[in-house]
Amino acid sequence: xxxxxxxxERLIQLLAKLPGLGPRSARRAALQMLxxxxxxxxxxxxxxxxxxxxxxxxxxxxxxxxxDPCAVCRDPRRDExxxxxxxxxxxxxxxxxxxxxxxxxHVLGGVLSALDGVGPEDLNVAGLIERAGKGETTEIILALNxxxxxxxTAHFLADKLSPAGVEITSLARGVPVGGELDxxxxxxxxxxxRSRRPA
Amino acid sequence: xxxxxxxxERLIQLLAKLPGLGPRSARRAALQMLxxxxxxxxxxxxxxxxxxxxxxxxxxxxxxxxxDPCAVCRDPRRDExxxxxxxxxxxxxxxxxxxxxxxxxHVLGGVLSALDGVGPEDLNVAGLIERAGKGETTEIILALNxxxxxxxTAHFLADKLSPAGVEITSLARGVPVGGELDxxxxxxxxxxxRSRRPA
Numbered sequence: 001x002x003x004x005x006x007x008x009e010r011l012i013q014l015l016a017k018l019p020g021l022g023p024r025s026a027r028r029a030a031l032q033m034l035x036x037x038x039x040x041x042x043x044x045x046x047x048x049x050x051x052x053x054x055x056x057x058x059x060x061x062x063x064x065x066x067x068d069p070c071a072v073c074r075d076p077r078r079d080e081x082x083x084x085x086x087x088x089x090x091x092x093x094x095x096x097x098x099x100x101x102x103x104x105x106h107v108l109g110g111v112l113s114a115l116d117g118v119g120p121e122d123l124n125v126a127g128l129i130e131r132a133g134k135g136e137t138t139e140i141i142l143a144l145n146x147x148x149x150x151x152x153t154a155h156f157l158a159d160k161l162s163p164a165g166v167e168i169t170s171l172a173r174g175v176p177v178g179g180e181l182d183x184x185x186x187x188x189x190x191x192x193x194r195s196r197r198p199a
Numbered sequence: 200x201x202x203x204x205x206x207x208e209r210l211i212q213l214l215a216k217l218p219g220l221g222p223r224s225a226r227r228a229a230l231q232m233l234x235x236x237x238x239x240x241x242x243x244x245x246x247x248x249x250x251x252x253x254x255x256x257x258x259x260x261x262x263x264x265x266x267d268p269c270a271v272c273r274d275p276r277r278d279e280x281x282x283x284x285x286x287x288x289x290x291x292x293x294x295x296x297x298x299x300x301x302x303x304x305h306v307l308g309g310v311l312s313a314l315d316g317v318g319p320e321d322l323n324v325a326g327l328i329e330r331a332g333k334g335e336t337t338e339i340i341l342a343l344n345x346x347x348x349x350x351x352t353a354h355f356l357a358d359k360l361s362p363a364g365v366e367i368t369s370l371a372r373g374v375p376v377g378g379e380l381d382x383x384x385x386x387x388x389x390x391x392x393r394s395r396r397p398a
Contacts, residue, residue: 020224
């Protein structure tokens with residue numbers, strides 16, 4: 001039994017489901033919020049309810065936004081001819097934070113995985129092939145994670161997309177900015193050597 | 200600029216205020232919740248709103264509950280004659296989880312601290328003195344943290360409570376369960392030696 005009462009216990013249990021919060025930190029978070037009710041607790045309740053109501057996946061690219069199509073798909077300043085394929089919305093956000101890309105996105109919703117039983121029908125592959133076949137698309141960038149599953153999926157997509165006759169590219173491999181050679185794995189070092197460029 | 204939209208950005212900012220969640224894990228939490236809307240996001244929104252509405256500090260002991268007096272103060276099976284003084288509601292919860300105490304509590308709401316400018320008037324000291332003066336109280340256990348401020352506060356309270364003529368005790372000092380001597384600080388080891396008991 002706990003002295004916290006069923007309402008607080010339920011709140012703690014729900015908070016503990018968030019990634020990065022265990023039961024102990026969920027309890028601390030609940031307690032801190034109860035002491036800062038108007039500043040944190042109520043605004044968070046409202047923000048969560050609003051997000052749950054309003055935010056939907058974009059029917060074009062799979063991004064999450066309050067509008068459909070999403071802000072990225074609606075932005076007329078973005079290049080419609082280049083589509084960057086990412087695994088998750090989190091990856092899309094990461095690329096947007098970097099500000100390196102000014103085209104459109106396509107969120108697959110995962111990667112092919114024999115182990116987890118994820119096949120092409122579980123991912124938004126059909127939508128990508130349809131977009132690739134439209135006249136305006138000239139390049140598709142496969143920005144998938146450099147994992148085994150990510151690269152398997154990239155090969156699969158490159159194969160599926162070849163009939164569309166668009167250029168298919170993938171992100172460069174090499175030494176990350178700030179990376180120290182001594183700490184890099186052999187695969188990255190080999191890839192960086194193979195793709196070496198004039199200095 | 201972020202691709203996430205103002206509603207999601209606001210949600211992420213609010214989540215990042217929780218202890219244990221930084222901006223990065225707040226983003227991960229928001230994304231995970233958007234994908235588990237009915238299972239996590241909406242229940243959490245409701246639990247937060249309900250807690251913000253219903254939960255109040257107990258006017259007797261300072262515990263947080265949906266009722267005033269709280270469940271601990273209302274429980275007729277608990278010993279009214281012993282009051283355990285704690286710094287925070289979190290400490291009260293910790294003692295309840297341990298299940299070691301079956302009396303009543305008194306939450307001070309902090310400790311005296313010259314550095315942070317916390318004086319006796321900022322803590323619920325008056326309420327404690329009043330409760331100590333009532334005929335039914337026979338013992339007050341000062342379960343404050345074993346920090347400098349906690350012990351300063353314990354001395355202050357012992358002094359203030361002496362006119363009430365009740366027994367004043369504090370938690371035992373010693374080697375924690377599972378503690379290895381080699382890793383314990385000198386203060387704990389000395390205290391454990393001074394308070395040694397027949398085996």
